Amino acid sequence: MTGAPNSAPAWHGTVRRLGAKPRTPNEHGLPKPELAVARILFAGVEGDYNLYRQTKRSGDPAMALLLLPEETIAQINTDGWPVRPGDLGENILTSGIPYDAMRPPARIRVGSAVLESAKPCEPCDNLYRLPYVGADRGPAFLKAMLGRRGWFARVVQEGSVRRGDPVTVDRSRSGPPP
Numbered sequence: 001m002t003g004a005p006n007s008a009p010a011w012h013g014t015v016r017r018l019g020a021k022p023r024t025p026n027e028h029g030l031p032k033p034e035l036a037v038a039r040i041l042f043a044g045v046e047g048d049y050n051l052y053r054q055t056k057r058s059g060d061p062a063m064a065l066l067l068l069p070e071e072t073i074a075q076i077n078t079d080g081w082p083v084r085p086g087d088l089g090e091n092i093l094t095s096g097i098p099y100d101a102m103r104p105p106a107r108i109r110v111g112s113a114v115l116e117s118a119k120p121c122e123p124c125d126n127l128y129r130l131p132y133v134g135a136d137r138g139p140a141f142l143k144a145m146l147g148r149r150g151w152f153a154r155v156v157q158e159g160s161v162r163r164g165d166p167v168t169v170d171r172s173r174s175g176p177p178p
Contacts, residue, residue, distance in 0.1 A: 010170045010172070011096070011101045011168070012096065012097075012166065012168055013095050013096030013167040013168075013169075014095045014166060015093070015095075015110060015111065015162065015164060016085070016094060016095045016163065017085045017090075017092075018036070018037070018038040018091065018092060018093075019031075019034055019035060019048075019086045019089075019092075020032055020033070020035055020045045020046070020047050020091060021033060021048060023051075028051065028126055028129055029048075029049065029050055030088070030126060030127070031084070031087045031130075032048070032089055033086065034085070036162065037161070037162050038160070038161045038162075040111070040115075040155055040158055040160065040161055041158050042158060043059065043155075044064040044065045050063070052126075061154050062119060062152060062154045063154075064115075064155045065115070065152070065153055066088075066090045066121055066150045067090065067092050067094065067108065067150055067151045067153055068090035068149075068150035068151070069093070069094050069095070069097050069098065070085065071095070071098070072099050073085060076144065076148060079144055081132065081141060083130075088127070088149060088150060089121075089126075092161065092167075094110075097167060097169055099148065101169045101171065102117045102151040103117065103151070103171075104117040104119060105117065106170065107156070107170045107172075108167065108168070108169050109166075110159075110161050110165060110166075110168075111159050111161030111165040112157075112159030112160055113157055113159030113160070113161055114155075114156040114159070115153040116154050117151045117152070117153050118153055118154050120147070120149065120150075122149060123142040123145035123146060123149050124142075125138060127141055128141075
């Protein structure tokens with residue numbers, strides 16, 4: 001982190017993983033297979049389909065993609081849940097950026113794309129489909145995931161992202177880029 005508590009803090013990290021899953025009949029969107037490169041469009045990661053976003057939220061641009069720090073997955077693992085990257089439906093897994101740094105409003109530059117965090121991703125019962133969860137353990141897993149599922153973001157500037165690209169989170173401003 002750079003900046004003092006009363007100044008505009010910024011965090012710098014790295015893209016650890018990219019994920020997308022195309023629309024596949026009779027399949028849900030979890031886990032998201034890994035990509036080496038992702039094209040970030042205003043509608044989200046090219047080739048990614050989120051059934052909930054499309055059917056229940058009418059393609060809500062504030063839910064274009066999902067961000068999650070790998071450190072959060074490590075915390076969930078420490079709690080006894082064997083979550084792997086991609087399991088929670090994240091499109092971009094970061095390293096070196098605290099979970100709360102992405103709390104809205106935050107401007108996030110990742111690769112050549114610019115995002116703006118919009119809202120938390122609430123745990124849902126689609127997570128029951130993970131092989132280590134199931135119906136019996138589902139309620140406990142959803143409780144464990146409260147406040148840790150990741151952040152939905154809107155795309156402010158389209159671009160490309162690769163594993164290893166820098167990520168910068170700036171909480172000092174939101175809105176259109178200069």
